[in-house]
Amino acid sequence: MADTARHIRAAHQLRILSDALDSGRLGPVRRLVNTLSPAEIGNLLESLPPTRRNVVWGLVDPEDDGEVLLHVGEDVRESLLAEMDPDEIVAALEDLDIDDLAELMDDLPEAVTAEVLRSMDRENRERLEQALSYPEDTAGRLMNPDVVTVRADATVEVVLRYLRLRGELPENTDRLYVANRRHQYLGQVALSDLLTREPSTPINTLIDDAQPAIPVHTPANEVANRFSDHDWISAPVVDENNVLLGRITIDDVVDIIRDQAEHRALGAAGLDEDEDLFASPLRAMRRRSLWLGINLALAFVVASIIGLFEATLEQVVALAVLMPIVASMGGNAGLQAMTLTVRGLALGQLGSSNVRPLMVKEITVGVLNGLLWAVVVAAAAGLWFGSPMLALAIAAAMTINLVFAAAAGVGIPLLLRRMNIDPAIAGSIVVTLFTDAIGFFAFLSMGTLLLVP
Template sequence: MAEAVRHDKTARQLRLLSDALDSGRLGPVRRLVNTLAPAEIGNLLESLPPGKREVVWGLVDPEDDGEVLLHVGDEVRESLLADMDTDEIVAAVEDLDIDDLANLVEDLPDTVIDEVLKSMDRENRERLEQVLSYPEDTAGRLMNPDVVTVRADVNVDVVLRYLRLRGELPDHTDHLYVVSRRHQYLGRVSLAALVTHEDSTPVNRLIDDEQPAIDVGDGSDEVARRFSDHDWISAPVVDDNNILLGRITIDDVVDIIREQAEHQAMSAAGLDEDEDMFSPARRAFRRRLIWLGINLCTAFIASSVVSRFEGTIEKLVALAALMPIVAGMGGNAGTQVLALMVRGLALGQIGSSNVMTLLKKELTVALINGLVLGVGLGLIVLAWFQQPMLSLVIGTALTLNMLTAAFGGVLVPVTLKRLGFDPALAGGVILTTLTDVMGFLSFLGLATLILLP
């Protein structure tokens, strides 16, 4: 419900913007755009064709430029940056947090990166270089080195004086991290505990040492899973020696989860989640041609199976009308299992310890569904063609293909994952080919054996 309301709001804003732009009324456009949050502005920019996008981008408050750039896809960001000069880019990113700046800096031209680094003080420049030294999609790349730390051997009044002296705290600061003299992570102490205890209370009596730290090399998927499991707002990041390096906050994890969902949805169609909807036709053509070419090749595999039964089809024309049913039902069943498996693999819920149990369960479900649907389909075919043996053939073929779909739906993504491929991207093509081939082979093969004299 909330998602539908948000989409309706975006659609209304888009209509208002388009109407105002078409009539040349830039004042209302400026006022509307600058009442929105950076994420909403980014969503609107992605919804506009390049010409209108360029106009609206020029009307965005310069103070919001950096945040807006973080909330658009790579291709749209590239086009927006192309409309900015070096000074504008430097001004846009100078107030970003280190983790956000690390996200953005690799999309900048080398000359602009040099200017950005020159504009930073030594401490922040070293922090940025530290974050950029870690591989992409790891905790090290997601973390913000700006953390508030305290020692365990001080009292609450010392910490409170330090916080007042420091002034502003980093966003999403719900805990302070307790470290040793060597900056090793010991635990955390909540702000609530600090303000509800006596000033003379030692910090070591307030330490919560139950929150495990995140290793700097952990993948972003693992980070998102742990935040989800534990309902964290923030979490410390440490190296192999338990030295506190920074922290990851919930806003970054929300971005990870959103990107994962977009990647899974777009990969199933062979698309890039960062692709601009309004990218030039030539660029979209090149990207999609490869994917469609692969699908064309797999279609020939299924067609070659059908071609081997030309004689059977010529003698029993009804087979031509019924073939797509068996293949289509297998494909649909396989898609259901594949979606379940891709999600489970992404969440780390599926491994060698439970994959066989899952396979048995899916085969059982497929057998039951196959028998029920096979009987139903057989009765329909019997009423349609008045051929009992044809009903038996199609019911049996449907059951066999449902079992094939379950088998492939479980093992194909698991195998792809172990080989280092993305199951969301490649699983659908392989599974569809498998169910098409098995559907045609089982149906036409059984028809040849049973129906032909």
């Protein structure tokens, strides 16, 4: 099972914490909470129902507040911010890096945003305003402007002397960037090279220019893909004139990489990544009702197809009994083809050149599955109702539906994408509408042909 270890560990913390909360002694809770990393505290807060969440949030070391806010989904973040005074928020954000601060700023009440900006020194304020000037979900928002640059004409010795003078390097620095006078990006030098080469070595012999810099307006998803395609730990960010603006590190990208898959896992049920497990029921209901409303409209379309066959159903009630079987098998087979197609689209593996082979493969799978399950279902239905004609009708309908399901599973996500509708979200209800409609129609029209006297 994929997540057992984490489950056990986190559930264990949760139980200890819950017992301590029950006992009403907050000292032990505070001690427990503050042994955790900010990401773990975030995970814990997401697991707590609102009342307990607020109690525990009050016990978190104020120094960690900012980092914790970074590690929770947007809905939970909103609920935590609602519990804080403006002063507390300003204090919580004080120690954050510029990129992290920029991420939070969008979620803050406007009065607080102004206060945060006022509380900063001019240099940091300018850097934050700069970061906020880039659109959300782009490289500009992910980068940290704190980078160390050296000149190509220096030697290792000069650089070492400069670094000792400079003191501490930004967190997770594994390489320095080489830039020219106009601060344009030329390449990078690994810290490990500085350590292993002779002091007299010129920097320009150590420059690694294999890694292209990321343009500042690159979408965050594309940044994540480049990181995972190249196993990067960090990457330089430049403007349109190749001027070095900052540096993105993998820890800022890991969440995006995970969310790309998470988006599909949740989207298929019409949910989004920021959904709070313990949202207020009214809010949760509102969030889900658009999805359910569309589903209801589609269900009426399906019902109206069944309605065409009222006369048949009146005469052969066994059709009503068996018809959900045809629809359900079609739905499942369709979702299998759709899930693969949606993943292929997300990973950029599907384009005009290979849609046809995929369609051919999935339809072949549909035919094979259709024939296999037609035989099984015909045997079972035939035995149950003792009617060979009924068995024939369901076998034919099953084969037809599984073939159409395969085509729909591949075709519908592609169509949705072309219409600029996210197939990860809309795919499953549209495919199910289609397989239900085809399944009921095929079965009931077969039934009308073969069974109505």
